[in-house]
Amino acid sequence: MEPSNTHVGEVLAAGADDPQRSAILRHAEVVTLDPDRPRSERSDVFIRGSRIEAVGADLGHLADENTVVVDLTEHIVLPGFIDCHVHAWEGVFRGAVPDASFPDYMAFAHLACAPLMTPDEMRVGQQLTAVQAINAGATTIVDNSHNTKSVEHALAAMDGLRSTGIRAVFAAGAPAVDTDPEKFLSTFAELRSAYPDDDELLTLRLFSPMPSRGVFEFARATGVGVSAELVLGVPVPQLGLPAAVGDFFGEGLIGADDTFNHCIGVSARQWSELRDVGAGVNVSPRSDPHFGIGPAFPPVLQAQASGAVFGISSDNEVCYGLDFFTEMRTLLTLQRSAAFARLNFSSGEQAISPFGTLDTLRAATSGGAPSVGMPGRLGMLKAGLPADLIAVNTGRLHLRPRGDAVGTVVNFCTNSDIDVVFVNGTLRKWGEGIIGTDVARTIAEAERCRERVLGAVNTA
Numbered sequence: 001m002e003p004s005n006t007h008v009g010e011v012l013a014a015g016a017d018d019p020q021r022s023a024i025l026r027h028a029e030v031v032t033l034d035p036d037r038p039r040s041e042r043s044d045v046f047i048r049g050s051r052i053e054a055v056g057a058d059l060g061h062l063a064d065e066n067t068v069v070v071d072l073t074e075h076i077v078l079p080g081f082i083d084c085h086v087h088a089w090e091g092v093f094r095g096a097v098p099d100a101s102f103p104d105y106m107a108f109a110h111l112a113c114a115p116l117m118t119p120d121e122m123r124v125g126q127q128l129t130a131v132q133a134i135n136a137g138a139t140t141i142v143d144n145s146h147n148t149k150s151v152e153h154a155l156a157a158m159d160g161l162r163s164t165g166i167r168a169v170f171a172a173g174a175p176a177v178d179t180d181p182e183k184f185l186s187t188f189a190e191l192r193s194a195y196p197d198d199d200e201l202l203t204l205r206l207f208s209p210m211p212s213r214g215v216f217e218f219a220r221a222t223g224v225g226v227s228a229e230l231v232l233g234v235p236v237p238q239l240g241l242p243a244a245v246g247d248f249f250g251e252g253l254i255g256a257d258d259t260f261n262h263c264i265g266v267s268a269r270q271w272s273e274l275r276d277v278g279a280g281v282n283v284s285p286r287s288d289p290h291f292g293i294g295p296a297f298p299p300v301l302q303a304q305a306s307g308a309v310f311g312i313s314s315d316n317e318v319c320y321g322l323d324f325f326t327e328m329r330t331l332l333t334l335q336r337s338a339a340f341a342r343l344n345f346s347s348g349e350q351a352i353s354p355f356g357t358l359d360t361l362r363a364a365t366s367g368g369a370p371s372v373g374m375p376g377r378l379g380m381l382k383a384g385l386p387a388d389l390i391a392v393n394t395g396r397l398h399l400r401p402r403g404d405a406v407g408t409v410v411n412f413c414t415n416s417d418i419d420v421v422f423v424n425g426t427l428r429k430w431g432e433g434i435i436g437t438d439v440a441r442t443i444a445e446a447e448r449c450r451e452r453v454l455g456a457v458n459t460a
Helices: 006-014 088-093 102-116 119-135 151-162 181-194 213-222 268-277 287-291 300-306 324-345 357-364 366-372 405-411 439-459
Strands: 022-031 040-048 051-056 068-071 075-079 081-086 138-145 167-172 202-208 225-231 259-264 280-283 310-312 389-393 418-423 426-430
Touching: 006 068, 006 426, 022 405, 075 405, 075 418, 081 119, 081 259, 081 280, 081 310, 081 366, 088 102, 088 119, 088 138, 088 151, 088 439, 102 439, 119 138, 119 151, 119 418, 119 426, 119 439, 138 151, 138 202, 138 225, 138 366, 138 418, 151 167, 151 181, 151 202, 167 225, 167 366, 181 202, 181 213, 202 213, 213 225, 259 287, 259 366, 268 300, 280 300, 280 366, 300 324, 310 324, 310 357, 310 366, 324 357, 324 405, 357 366, 357 405
Parallel strands: 022 068, 022 075, 081 138, 138 167, 167 202, 202 225, 225 259, 259 280, 280 310
Antiparallel strands: 022 040, 040 051, 075 389, 389 418, 418 426
């Protein structure tokens, strides 16, 4: 039984509420990303409840009469992608300004559209982005929700994520037009008191576009992590913004529950601190060049030189689609271009090895785990870890004849090749269908929201 068999998907989905549900994904080529054996092997993956119980050859003896057996002979199974930084509420404006400069983006998304969004429209935007993330194999996202106008807006946004079954960090942030930081911090404190701490799939954080000592002191006192845009020592002249001063470094304020996006202009000493405390860091392969942020080149070489574990992020959908295969290929091309340039033309600079496909896939999976606060516990297929995994169908024309599994995933696959997605042991995609979400209804609601908001913007 395989993903073309809709009955199997129905059986798997029907058992979602059973904590002892089990499934065996058989005869797949499995890329574990486990440091002990990261590359592919012909294996089975046994899932019980929300966890991976075993990865290995011929696991049929673990099955009982209720175990669903799925034949994935033509598939590569690998950990789900981790998107370390996306603004999910913007999903309803997908592709609205494909050629936007950074000022254009700010004017469109933050100054024009964001103030008009109702709580229910925030929910729809979140849901649409989360569904596309699942469709694209991203089982986890860090959602930097920088339009938290009220507790009601935040709770609706969280409901949108939760309704899809995706694993997410919800980082609530003030709208760009909000000039009263104390008002937002009061809103966040109220949200913090209303948030349940026992939600396995949804974690609350604070989002800060311009982090400072005060932000981190507030977060530490409130007991939450920070997700922050980090552009240090590099002004953003398009907006007349000065470089952030980075006064929170060296103060003992940064911890393993903090995540930093972009990471442009970070000094070697600061990279060392981020590495030593185990903070999550990520680079934005497409966003930085698109918007010309800082030097318009993601600081992947600096991250490598520091020894920090780093992930990658898609940032937004108003300009380009959420697609981790494109994100990985962009990262691979940019990193190799920069690495070869340094090798060929540097004089005394530290040599950086050009990326291979395994390095790239690691950044898209296990490298993002620290950004979710789960280092070593996510982005790998290993007994005892959450069953967040995807399977790509390799029987299609553009993938045959097929070579190395890792190279196939990074250099040849597309979103349409993803046949199976599990999040926390629950089936979320089967064949071409998203499980547990009425996609047609979500699209219809998103289009109504888009029409209303853009109509208001155009007549203002």
